[in-house]
Structures are given as C-alpha cells and as structure tokens.
Amino acid sequence: MKSIIAYITEILKGIWTLLTGMKVTAKYFFTPWKHVTQQYPENRKTLKIAERFRGEVIMPHNENNEHKCTGCGICEINCPNGSIEIITKSLILEDGKKKRAIDQHIYHLGMCTFCNLCVKACPTGAIVMGQNFEHAVWDRSTLTKVLNQPGSKIMEGVKD
Amino acid sequence: MDELREIMITTDEIKTDEYLINMGPQHPSTHGVLRLLVQLEGEIVHNVQPHVGYIHSGIEKMAESLSYPQIGHLTDRMDYLSAHQNNEAVALCVENALQVEVPERVKYIRTIMSELSRLASHQLWWCVMGMDMGALTTFFYGLRDREDILDIFEETCGARLTVNYSIPGGLMFDIHPNFQRDVKAFIKKFKTKLPEYDRLLSGNVIFTERTKGVGFLSKEDAIAYGVTGPTGRASGFSCDLRKHRPYSAYDKVNFKEILSDVGDTYARYQVRMAEMWESMSIIEQLIDNIPEGDYAVKMKGVVKLPEGEFYQRVETARGEFGVFIVSDGKKNPYRVKFRSPGFSNLFAINHIAKGWKIADLVAIMSTFDLVIPDIDR
Known part of the structure; x- marks a missing residue:
C-alpha cells in the first residue's frame, strides 16, 4: 500500500513541476507585449546601432x-x-x-x-x-x- | 593514416556485441565539430574517444608572428564565450612581464566585464543544456537575457562577441557613459529572471530524472584529469583562481566559491546556477565604486618583452585559462602556449561516461560546457 502511495505522490509531484514550468511559458504566451523579438529587415529605419560598434x-x-x-x-x-x-x-x-x-x-x-x-x-x-x-x-x-x-x-x- | 590504424586496432578489440559509432563531427549536441568515437554495447557506453582537431586554427603558431598587442584579438576567437577573460589573461601576462601597474579603474572595469561575460556564458550554457535535454523553450529564455549583456558589450566595447577590450596597458576605450546605468538595470531585471530559470528547468521532473545521479566524477579524478572550473568545483575540487590567486579587483570583493561534493551531472548544473548569483553579487559590489582615473597607461609603440618565460592564469567561465609566453627580447614572442580549460575537461569524459547510456553521454557532455575552438585552438 505504502509503495502505491509513494508511486502516486511521485507522479503528482512530477506533474506539479511540469505545471510550474508551464506557468512561466503561459505567462509570456498571454503577455505578448513583453516579447523582445526584433523584426530585423523591416525595422532597418528604426534600428539603433551603438556608436562604438565596429562594422x-x-x-x-x-x-x-x-x-x-x-x-x-x-x-x-x-x-x-x-x-x-x-x-x-x-x-x-x-x-x-x-x-x-x-x-x-x-x-x-x-x-x-x-x-x-x-x-x-x-x-x-x-x-x-x-x-x-x-x-x-x-x-x-x-x-x-x-x-x-x-x-x-x-x-x-x-x-x- | 594513423587515425585509421588506431580505429582498426580498437575494432579488433571489440567483442561480438559491441559496435563503434561516430558521434559527430556534425552532431547537434557536440556544439561544434567535435568527434566522439563511442564504443557501445546496445545503448551502454563502454568507451568514448574524443577526436579533436577539426577546427584547429593554429592560433599559437600565428601568435609567434604577431606583436603582443595583436595577440589579444586572436584569443577572442578561442573561447568566444569568455572573450573578456582571455583578453585579460594576455594583457595581464604582458603587463606582469613589463612590470606595468595599471590604474585601479582598469582593474575594476576588467573585473566587471569578466563577470558579465561569465554570466553571458552561463546563460548560454543553461539554454543549450535545456535544448540538449529536449527542452527547446529554455533556449529562447536564456538567449533573451543574454541579449541584454551583449548590448552592454556592444555599447562599451564596440563588439558583441569578439570584444578585444582588455589590451596590454589597460582598456581599448573608457566605459560608455550609460554603462553603469545599463548594468544596474540588467542586474535588477535578471534577478527576477533567474528564479524563472529554476521554475522552468531545475525542478522539472524529466530534467532531474535524467541528470540526478548520472555521470559521477570524484574529487581525486577531477584533480588527476586537471578538470577545473565549475565542472571541477561540482566534484569538490576547490580550484577557483579568483579566490586562490586573486587578480584584477577580485581581492576587493566578497564572494563564495561554489562547491559541491556530489559530483554528478545535476551538481555541475547547480554549481553554475549558483555561480550566476555570485557573479551578480560581485558586479553589484563594484559597479558603484569604479574609481576615477585613466583607462589605460601609455605604452610604447613597439612593445618588447624582456627575455624570459611568463605565465598568467585567469578563471574563465569554463575553468583555468593560462597564457605562457616565452620571449627572446624581440617584439614577437618566441613561443606562446595557451592552457585552455575545455581541452583538459573534455578528456575526463571517457572516465565519466563509461557504463552510462548514450543519452546520458549527451547530458554529461552538456554539463562540461564545451566550446570547441577553445579545445582545438
């Protein structure tokens, strides 16, 4: 009996850790304005390059x-x-x-x-x-x- | 030819059930062109033979025909994730040989830059570690935060990866007026992001099952193989040069040397995660106290080292990096030898991976934080 309880708690704990990770990704999924992706070839006009950049x-x-x-x-x-x-x-x-x-x-x-x-x-x-x-x-x-x-x-x- | 003969010899030794496969040179989890000759029995690894040299670029030989300030920019291209520390090692070696004392300001900025670059390196390691374990999400989260550090580098040093910022005698430029503000903003932001890393990966049941209790390296073996850096410290080998041989401004800051006596893959993971907190604490202690002064001392147009042998080692994100210069008094070095941490760390892999599954080999390799140009030079 004990081993069955331990087995089930382990599964539940595992699912909980997966949900904790999913919470982080879900947070960013529903807050798209927090994204940092730049649309590079389209944003050429507004692209700021550091003044010391060695090109x-x-x-x-x-x-x-x-x-x-x-x-x-x-x-x-x-x-x-x-x-x-x-x-x-x-x-x-x-x-x-x-x-x-x-x-x-x-x-x-x-x-x-x-x-x-x-x-x-x-x-x-x-x-x-x-x-x-x-x-x-x-x-x-x-x-x-x-x-x-x-x-x-x-x-x-x-x-x- | 020699290599072929070697393979033939090893093939003769193979028993009926064993077979040889090449992992790499083109394999996503080797992070470059590293070839591992793996001897397998089913899924169980019996022997791993790393074959290096696929991107050997002859940097040591090239350095013999360059002047001392010119050597620095080649070391950017060895361990490109620890470019600042590599530059610093060459600069410190030349400065020690010439007995030049750099201003305090230079020491502080070098230390901050080294720690920022350690943070960036560990962030990349973290996201790639997740990717090797099959969690692609971590890759984007790690790179998102690394971008902020690279922007700071771009603003102050003029380059994102191959910075060439520490040169013999000081720094290439003074820090950008926005440097302190940006670094403080980054630290504040990253302190909220690092717990996110833990929530995503550190507790994840799939990740812990694959890393806990996998791939042990004992302290004795770590010392015997010359394994340094976070990989060695996870085995309990106290090898942090920032603590034992302080250079630059490391003697002015308080920080813990992260040690773990477990020595498995998860311990190596945890040591690096804890090191990120320590790096942030080091930067916080220094960023407000950068002394005023010059950012470089005036060096002669042609730098000539006195005759003799000079050695300087620094702690990069991967371990102990050493620069050995033999000078015959001319403007070019007679011989340069780089002691790269990745090379020594890699060759402990056979000892660690023996007896584990081939999927564990990927996890073990990932916690070694391999950078192939650092191994091949």
Missing part, C-alpha cells in the same frame, strides 16, 4: 573632399591580418621640397577582424570605425575598398 574601417572626408591621412603607414604595421595596404606618392611642394602623401589607402574588408588596433594607432585620427554591418556582396572583389576618395587631399594643418 568597417572608414575614412571620413569633409565637404571640400579632404581627409586627415598622411600616409605614415602606422595602421598597416598595426594590422594583425594585413587587411590594410598603404600606397604613397611624393608631392613636390611650392618651395621645391618633396612631401609624402597618400595615393591609395586600400582596405580588404574580407580579411578584417575588426580589432580596432589600426584606429587606435592612427596618430591623426584619419580612420574611424563605421557602424555599417551589412557586408554581404555578390563578388568578393568588391570587398577590397579604397578608403580615400578620388581627387581628395589632406586637410590643412595635419602633420605626422
């Missing part, structure tokens, strides 16, 4: 198509994966002196691990991290980008 390396230009990059190559040295290549040219100034300037700041997005070391090392603050995270492309050659815009030149007063 890609970008080089901001001002309205006169000027950037702050001197072509020193410190970002290239600091990059652990070789995703940055700096190609420089030499400009001849008005007084006849030669000066190094950036020709192409090549950035391989496909190799980048977004570690932020290049941005941290940049002495002039020429490159920053952008918040764009939608990097899917049809052809991987489009992942290689030239960060300085064509025809751009260095801002006045920026020195290494």
